[in-house]
Each structure stands twice: as structure tokens, then as C-alpha cells.
Amino acid sequence: MKNYTAYTMEDFVGDEDFRNWVQGRGDSEEFWKAFMETHPDKKEMLKNAQQIILVTNVDDEHIIEAEIEEEVDKFLRAAGKINGFSSRSYPGDKILKIWPVWLKFSGIAALLILGIFLGAYFFYADKSPLLSALVINQMAETTNDSDNPLRLILSDHSVVILSPNSRLRYPSQFTGNSRKVYLTGEANFSVTHTSQPFMVYAGEMVTKVLGTRFVVRAFEKDKKISVQVLSGKVSVYSEKPSGTVNSRELNGLILTVNQAAIFEKGVRQLSKTLVSNPIVIAKENKVVNYFYDEVPLPVIFKELEKGYGIPIQFDEQNFEKCHITATLANETLYEKLDLLCKTVSASYEIVDGQIAISGSGCD
DSSP states (O other): OOOGGGOOHHHHHHOHHHHHHHTTOSSOHHHHHHHHHHOGGGHHHHHHHHHHHHHTOOOOOOOOHHHHHHHHHHHHHHHHHHHTSOGGGSOHHHHGGGHHHHHHHOOOHHHHHHHHHHHHHHHHTTTOHHHHHHHHTOEEEEEEOSSSOEEEEOTTSOEEEEOTTEEEEEESSOOTTOEEEEEEEEEEEEOOOOSSOEEEEETTEEEEESSOEEEEEEOTTOSEEEEEEEESEEEEEEOOOTTOTTOOOOOOEEEETTEEEEEETTTTEEEEEEOSSOOOOOTTOGGGSEEEEEEEHHHHHHHHHHHHTOOEEOOHHHHTTOEEEEEEOSOOHHHHHHHHHHHTTEEEEEETTEEEEEEOOOO
């Protein structure tokens, strides 16, 4: 049994179980959550180790130790010139003791230097403001080349489920007035609520939130970019390409739960619709499994509207004489609507993220 209470930051960086958890592999989620709750004194250390792992998340590759030593020596000399002290003023035994970790997990000398850079920051942030700023602004990039979703935890504790064949660029630590990440492919975001807006740049579309759950799909080969809202509210808008004076700039959209935005790349057109399978959001609502016995159709429409959080437009007076006897159990929202509309010879369509129902009603 590993004694994690005695681990240093370098120990956590080199621990295979901890690395797997940070990179979204394995099934130790509950263990690490419980560990942080029972050992609050380790939270900051775990956070620092987490950032190093995320920034240096690359495939293994053989590397010559002499080459690493040469690159590290260059870095320390450069750091000495920038910050006004010689490389010899670094406690080499403290910083260089993490070399075995990088030799084991890193395949590129430049990333080793980044690891040393981060290590120097933890020891000397108070002495070197420039060094601190460079480390904080470092961008990390994670690519999911596997066949399974990859779980990432960002520095603000937001969780990203990165789909296969997808790539995410993000700061090793969020600073400034906003949290910006850059997506190619598809990802499910569960954003921690803070005062800094969280912004996902995907192709020409930007999704902006404070804290909520949503899915962005933006593969380069696809003709469309989509955003689906799973909870809360997001704003979506098209980012005007730089250097294109006469390009069409689209107005933004506000999306709520079960709504989606579609951006047509060819015509640069942004539109609002509904997600492919809306979910019930009102837990107390009985629409999931409810028996209706001669209930006026407008009452059922209003319960569906409340249960799914989707506006349903219809002529209440036109349908008030339509009484329905039915059991709405495990059908999807669209299956429920199909059943109800077929019963009274009505039809529905999705317009601007809403459901519009039309029909002659009942005599």
C-alpha cells in the first residue's frame, strides 16, 4: 500500500496511479477525491503536480541523458541572465533531483526544460516575477488518439471529456479576466462557476459561459459546428476572421438547457435548434411516467414545457376541447409529441430552439 501522505510533489508526478487519474484513465476517481478531502494539506501540492503532468502529457520517446543535461544547462544560464543571478545560484540538488521522473515520462528535451521551468517556479516564484509569468501563461495541449473518451481536469477544476480524435489547448493555469481554451474535435465541458467567463474557441465559433455543462463538436472535416447545452445557459457567437473586412458577422445566440446552436461553415450562418434527445430537467415533474385520463391537451403541453425547459408554442383556445387519455412513460420528447399530435391530427416543428404546434383542434 502506497503511503501517499509522505509523498512530495515530485513523487506524485512520478506516480503511475496519480498520472492515470489526472489524464482521465483508470477508475480511481473516488479514491483521489476522498484523499483530497481527508488530507487538505496536500491539495496545493496535488494541484501543482497535476499542472506539470498536464503540460508534459506526451508519448514516451527515448532520449539521451547527455542531451538533457546540455539543454538544462542552457536553460539555467538563460534564466540567470533574465533574472539577474547565475545558474549556479539554483540549488541544483533540489531542482535536478526530478530528472529521473522526466527521463521516465518525457520524450522531448524541450518538455523536460518546461518541467524544470515549473520546478523553478515553485521554488522561486517570489524571487522571479518574470519566471512566474512565463510559467503561468504556458499553454498545454492534449490530444486523444485513443478509441475512448479522455478525462481532463483543468486548473480551475473544470472537467473536460475529450472525445477520440480530438485536441484541446489550454493554459496550465488560468489568469486574467477570462478562461480561454481551444478545441478541435468534440468535448463535453463541465465548467466550474467563477467570475471569469469560460470561453471555448472552436473553428469560427465561440462559446461563452460562467459555469455550466455543454458539448461542443467542431471537427475540421465537418461542414457544421455545434453546441448543445446540458444545463445552465451559454452564449454562442461567430468569431469574425481577422483581416477579412467584408466578411459577414453574425449576431450571437443565448442557449438554455436542451437547446443547441449550429454554425454552417460554408455560408457562416448561425441558427438555434434543439438537441437530438432532450432530457427532463424538472425532477419533480411527473411527465417521465404519467397517466393522463381525459386531460385537456394544453395541460399536457404545459407540463412537457416545464419538464423539458423548452418553450412550446400553440393555440390554447384551439386545443382546449382536445382531451387525451394516454400513458407517457419512457418515450423521448419527440416520441411523446408524435403520439399527441397524431391523436388530434396536429403537427409540430422546431423553430428557433422552440416547438411550434399547429392543427385544427377538436370540435
